[in-house]
Amino acid sequence: MKIEDIKKPIIFCHYGNSPYLFYTLKQVKLSNPENRIILLGDEDNKKVAHKAKIEHCCFKDYDDSDEIKVFNQVYQHIAGFKHKKEFWTNFVFKRWFYIHNFIKKNEINGFWHFDSDNMILSDLNKQEHKFKDFDCTEQCNGICMNGYISSYQVVNGYVNKINELFKDEAYLKEQKQDFIAHPDYAFTEMRAYKAYREQENINSVRLNKIIDNESFDDCICMDHGYERYESLLNNQYLKKIYFDAQGNFYCYHIESSQYVKMNSLNLSWVPTSLFKLVYKTYKNNIDNRKKVKNKDLILLDIFQRNTFKEKVLGCIPKSIKRKIKLLIKKI
Template sequence: MNIVIIHMGFAKYLIYVLRQIKITNPNSEIFLISDKENKKYSKYSIFVDISKIQSLESKSFKENYIHLGKSAPNYEMFCMLRWIILRDFMREYNIKECLHIDSDILIFSDLNKALNPFSNYKISLAHNLALTMHIKDIEILDEFSKYLLFKYTNENELNKLKDMYYKTDRINNGVAGSISDMDISREFFSRVKEPIGDLSEIVNDSIFDSAIVYGEPEFEMLKKGKYKLKKIFFENKIPFCNYVLNGENKKIKFHSLHLLTWTKLFIKKLSNCKDLDFNPYFINIYREFTAFKSKIRKYINK
């Protein structure tokens, strides 16, 4: 199985993600499409210089992108641009099949076996989001890439995004100003006519994680203060969580754990196969420090 991660900039957790893939899938080719700063991880991956995977469509997207998100503009643009980069990479390297994952996802299973139930689908996702994406047909990825460009070059589509940005109920729900790659990913894949495999569906008592912060009411959650995470425990270096919907108490194996946003804090610990536990006080400190760093970056980049 070809495994692809697209990532820019330094991140302490990246080494643990790459190392974990290498441990669980030693015979797979692991491609890290990144800037030269991360070439040092060649022990665990095949480094691909991201600056050399640039098509005319990539250039056009960067020229037409309008920022409508809460994250830093360059970061949010990159989160969308990476799907075009992934398509261009697969074409250039003649890759017919791959699993693309976000750089904050830990893998714990042999992916050839874990993905076997989804072999009849041209593309499989977790919750219709392109954050964990098994691609067997590049044409769907090509359509997605063109759709991204269409959203930012077509006046009507761009106005729809702006309406969504300022929509009253999004403001009331605290998500105004957060048009992201996930919004467009969900929109596109909900319209695809081809059957799409659901990696977030339990198959053979196992599942791919869409996000460790989401799980209720199906999964047992570890709750402390205002924070809730799936109550992950390990057996023989494999993560599990109890499925508790409707009074059930069934142990479910997790092929992956997705530690997005502030839960990246737990990547090192979980890569060492230690049961999840946390102190809300330290999470607050981590989040405040991360927010402070973000403000400093925005100030420097003015």
């Protein structure tokens, strides 16, 4: 039995070197020290992967499969006139071809895959049993394949479906018509996944489903039925994040009146400072798991206001602050 069948590898894809990437990688290494963790990336992020003691593999070394050659031939940028993200749209498709070739060459069957802004807060080996009856799990409000992926065949079917869709003129025409009404939209890997799931009867489940009073966060900037902070961070209202002295994180689910343990936090669209704060909070408390019995929950101060003045000013809307400054200048 291969080690991959015992401890499922955890794969991230990222191009470039975003400031938050180091914390994502350090976090998953802390929470899953026994798993093989891979960053599929480029020369720009090789150094940060090594600094985080994570295995790094370059996209260019997995750019030679028959499937990716077909993709390069059939791909076309299909989007509304306001979208203007051609490189990114190509990449979100192509990363799955890199993953496909990587797991094939490495004889990996089941594995975990997350976007690189997801902070993994639990031992994923203890979560796997929840999803063993499914082909895969989903994030992005149910329209992208992320989290647990049960087999190579699921990815193989997905990349072949992507190529099939780019050859389907009737399907592409339908997408183009939709983008006339929605000029900010584009045909991405999410729409392709939706078609794959529906046409091939993929047995999937939302990763953020609450199971055993635990969940995986779908996006911290969306409430999904959880309590939110009353102030904005980076122009976003975030779910309230709680933690305990053992390094566990929670969000309060309103309908069930329960604090739900979060196995991950998806920190899309938030500043790097929050990645750092979550990492430090986890690291500072993880050693207490066998020592401390106190399970009182503490609200995470995502705003990090240290002084009374900062705390007061942080609650005042920017528009009011500007008016106050103008009044002061007139005095």
